[in-house]
Amino acid sequence: MAKKVAVLGAGSWGSVLASLLDENGSDVKLWSYNPTQVKELNEQHTNTKYIKNFTFSDSLVATNDLKDAIDGVDYILFVVPTQVTRSVAKQVAEILADRNQKVNIIHASKGIEEKTYLRLSQVLAQEIDPQNRKSISVLSGPSQAEDVVTHDITLVTVASDSDQAATEIQGLFMNNYFRVYTSDDVIGVEIGAALKNIIALGAGALYGLGYKDNAKAALMTRGLAEISRLGTSFGANPLTFIGLSGVGDIIVTATSTNSRNWRAGNELGKGHSLDEVINNMxxxxxxxxxxxxxxxxxxxxxxxxxxxxxxxxxxxxxxxIKETINQLMTREGRSEIE
Structure with missing residues (x-):
């Protein structure tokens, strides 16, 4: 019997993951708060704002009714922006509690909640009662949506405190172009996923300023060292950061023009203000x-x-930016492993 999955968030990554799950034979409902987007997905089978030149299967159903989206599902996949994850989770929690429904929770968003500094699995754990969730897992790795949708070879990691859940989710997503590895290092995978976006901003800025490959390699390498330092201070496995959700994700996000973080940094490097960059994106x-x-x-x-x-x-x-780079480069010398 096909697994029922609700995918919450119909941006580029959410809609592509929904398409992949639909292709793999799952019964998928894709939720968006935007009725115009839902209408386009259901009638035109496109999502033109986020994914160009792609037609979704007509078996993929979109809805802007959250109750309808999660009705009777086995899995709920959160792919909404980090800073709205809590508000969406509150709504989901109320629905699950009213129905006495218990599901596996997955998220594929990449960020840290502002002010609380919580990882998203922690946010979800706070909002969704243990009586209504079997597990919480995170899916992450070097995976540009624009490449996944063309069936480019993609490898990611699913991390969970539950080995059984990680294995089940691995099977849910994996196919001949999308390979999934399991991990028990939720902390490391989430921190790597979130902080690589900072390095992507920096890489884009360097490019916008005219710096070349040496500078990019330096930024990515030393950026990874920073991510690892912060992650291990929370108990993450240092080996996670040389894996898919660490160095792998940095490589793709800090080098691809499909990365909106790279593109934002590039515009900053060219002299545009932050407000201009945000508005134009x-x-x-x-x-x-x-x-x-x-x-x-x-x-x-x-x-x-x-x-x-x-x-x-x-x-x-x-x-x-130029003065900031000069300050970085003229700091006191030190050992590389510090």
Whole structure:
């Protein structure tokens, strides 16, 4: 019997994951708050704002009725922006409690909640009662939606505190172009997923300023060191950060023009203001809020993150990018492993 899955969030990644699950034989309902988008998906089988030149299967059903979306499902996949995850989870929790329904929760969003500094699995755990959830898992890795939709070879990780849930979700998503590995390091996978967007902003800015491959490699490598330092301070496995949700995700997000974080950084490097970049993008740029959360979190935990700090000051204090880079490059010398 086909598994029933609700996918919450019909942006690029949410709609492509819904399409993949539908292709794999799951019974999928794709939820969006936007009735115009739902109408387009159901009648035209397109999602033109987010995925160009692609037609979805007519077996994929969209809805803007959250109760309808999660009715009788086995899995709920959250792919909404980080900063609205809590509000959507509250609504889901009420529906599940009213129905005495118990489901597996998955999320595929990449960020840290502002002010609370919580990872998204923690947000979901706070809002959805244990009586109504079997497990909470995270799906992450180097996976541009625009490439997955063309069946480009893609490898990701599903991390969960439940080995059984991780194995079930692995089977739910995996096919001949989308390979899924399991992990028990939820902390490491979520932190790697969130903070790589900061590095992507920096990589885009370097490109916009005219810097070349050496600079990009330096940023990605030292950025990964910062991510690992913060992650391991919470108990993450350091090996996670040299895996798919660490170095793998940094490579694709910090080098691909499909990455909205890279594109945002590129515009900043060309001299556009942050407000201009946000308005022109028309989509959520997760790395902007994550930069603030990571910067503040690093201060609270006493973890040195100079690249993150530099990007924070550019975004929020209007620091000059070239001068900020010069300050990074002229810091006191030190050992690479510090």
């Amino acid at each position: 028309g989509m959520v740029i997760e790395g902007i809020a994550t930069t603030r959360a990571a910067y503040e979190l690093s201060k609270k935990r006493g973890v040195e993150m100079p690249i993150t700090s530099a990007i924070y000051h550019v975004l929020y204090d209007h620091a000059d």
